[in-house]
Amino acid sequence: MVKPVLPVLGLFFALPAGALLWQGQDLTRSFAAIAAPPELLEGCGDVPEAVALAEELRDRALRIERYMAALDTRKAEIALAETTLRERLTELRAQKGSITARQDGATEAVRNDIDRLVALYDQMKPAEAAAILINLPTDFAAEILMRVQPEAGARIIAAVEPRQAALLTAQMGARSVRNP
Incomplete structure (x- = not known):
């Protein structure tokens, strides 16, 4: 004989939800109230070890949040520095190209002058x-x-x-x- 446990459980949970819908209530509020985590020290306020542990956990959470914020700030600074360095590198490469072009032009001019002098001495x-x-x-x-x-x-x-x-x-x- 098969026990109809699953259909009974489904009916057990579906009936209250259906009743709430029928009445026009907001289901999310009801489920949120059920699913909300209990307060950290709920029922343990009189145990000193639990209070100390809760405070330690809160302090650690705050330190971790501050550390994560500092990491995010450093990431932003590093990204900005990297962008600045790439822009500067592009500028320097452009300057190097123009300097090389000027040097090549000057070298070519000197060679032309020397060639003219040599031709003069040849004559x-x-x-x-x-x-x-x-x-x-x-x-x-x-x-x-x-x-x-x-x-x-x-x-x-x-x-x-x-x-x-x-x-x-x-x-x-x-x-x-x-x-x-």
Whole structure:
């Protein structure tokens, strides 16, 4: 014989709910009153250990809330700092790009100037070019001699006095060693 326990229990709970609906009462208020947690010290106010434990739990809850609030504040600060750093990084990358472009432009301008100077020395007579080169700083004169056409460079060095030609040749060799 099967016991009809489940239908009886369903009827037991459904009848009061149906009666409340029939009367037009708000069910949520009734169920909320049943489901509301009891006060923490309800019925234990005279036990000192329970009171101390309840106070300790309240203090811990407050500390945890403060700690969580501080964590949220730190998260917001970190997010703001991260955003600021990313913006700054973008600015610095843009500045680096513009600086590199300016340096490349300046380097190109210097190369063009040196190429024009070299072309000028290529067109000069060896004796005239030698007279000018011996009055220039040795490293600059060696740089020009390294860049002129080899035949023109040989004629210019031949037109320079031997001591000065030795210095220029040594400077040219030292330049080649420094910049492989």
